[in-house]
Amino acid sequence: MNLVNAFSAAYKRAAKKGWDRIYVLVDIHGTIFRPSYERIETYEYYPLALDTLRNMSRREEIRIILWSSSYTDQLMKYKERLEVDGIKVDWINENPEVQNTELQCFSDKLYFNIGIDDKFGFDPEVDWEEVYDFFKLP
Numbered sequence: 001m002n003l004v005n006a007f008s009a010a011y012k013r014a015a016k017k018g019w020d021r022i023y024v025l026v027d028i029h030g031t032i033f034r035p036s037y038e039r040i041e042t043y044e045y046y047p048l049a050l051d052t053l054r055n056m057s058r059r060e061e062i063r064i065i066l067w068s069s070s071y072t073d074q075l076m077k078y079k080e081r082l083e084v085d086g087i088k089v090d091w092i093n094e095n096p097e098v099q100n101t102e103l104q105c106f107s108d109k110l111y112f113n114i115g116i117d118d119k120f121g122f123d124p125e126v127d128w129e130e131v132y133d134f135f136k137l138p
Helices: 003-017 049-057 072-084 127-135
Strands: 022-027 062-067 114-116
Touching (some): 003 022
């Protein structure tokens, strides 16, 4: 998966449209954390996931949206854990900044520019490095 191309395209489109934000949807299990398949979460990050998400969350134009089918109480625990680890989570399963228009309805499908999810073909064992390199701070 080449997320560098996807991020580059998102930044170009935002510049062309005069947008000041890029919305990044990020799955939790099998993407940020290794799945435990147990009732107790282990919070074991994939290599470079933590550093990459920290770098992304320091950028003013990036909005990180957690994308998960976990129950609300568990989602709040994930959000708290990520924020303790230095990752700013803007929303969970929603994007209230982008409203419906005459041509588009975001009531049932939230707006995002980039999706990072193992279900989208993201391989967390290798693809975090690509995103890390793109957002590496000088």
